[in-house]
Amino acid sequence: MKKTYLLFCVLVMSLMASVVSAEESKNDSNHYLLGMGDQIQILVYNEADLSMKLRIDESGKVLYPLIGELQLVGKSPTQVADEIRARLKDGYINNPMVTVTMLEFGPIYVSGEVKTPGSYEYQPGFTLEKTIAVAGGFTDRADRDDINVRRANGTLLEDVNDTEVIYPGDIIIVGQSFF
Known part of the structure; x- marks a missing residue:
């Protein structure tokens, strides 16, 4: 009985460790700084015209609808989403919900x-x-x-x-x- 319980505990602990590791790896893209060649997806909830997929070119910038030039290189996906949200909220959309997701790394x-x-x-x-x-x-x-x-x-x-x-x-x- 003790061996079974011990085996069960080890199994549960290893499963928990793998879940934590997967969660940390998923969150790594928020610490990753965008670079040339990366492909991202920008989604603005209920605003199809403002949602897009794009590959970052050598300029590192993109012309984004309504807000103009947006620097991408050197920022995390979360920082880009926060900037788009703030700039859209400034006179264009009330409380925009913006997410930026990594689709492919350079x-x-x-x-x-x-x-x-x-x-x-x-x-x-x-x-x-x-x-x-x-x-x-x-x-x-x-x-x-x-x-x-x-x-x-x-x-x-x-x-x-x-x-x-x-x-x-x-x-x-x-x-x-x-x-």
Whole structure:
């Protein structure tokens, strides 16, 4: 009886941990800052003309109906929704309900000595190690100590380690070993 109860407790605790983990991962998009290549959906309740799906281009801005230019890059989906809500409320709609949802993250790029170089869809929580795995792993000629990351803003990180966090628009370059 005690073993059954103990097993039941362990099962319940692991189930609760997975629910908490799933909830945290769902909320990650609220901390994520939008970037070029991301696709979002803006929904304004009962206002079909103000609801839209769009992909963020290199300008990082969009012309939004009624309120004009809206900066998207560098803001979280929640911040964008709050800004749209505030600007629509200022003379256009009484108490607008606005949600901004991530539909697709911008790509990341992997080049050099990996088995399948190319572009890949970003997933929250990507590290260098996970990105290399998605690209098929290292080739036999890869220099694992010569991996650089060029950020979307142009910054170059040299000789990064496996735990380096990767973001949409990043280019991972795996160097070639001479031996």
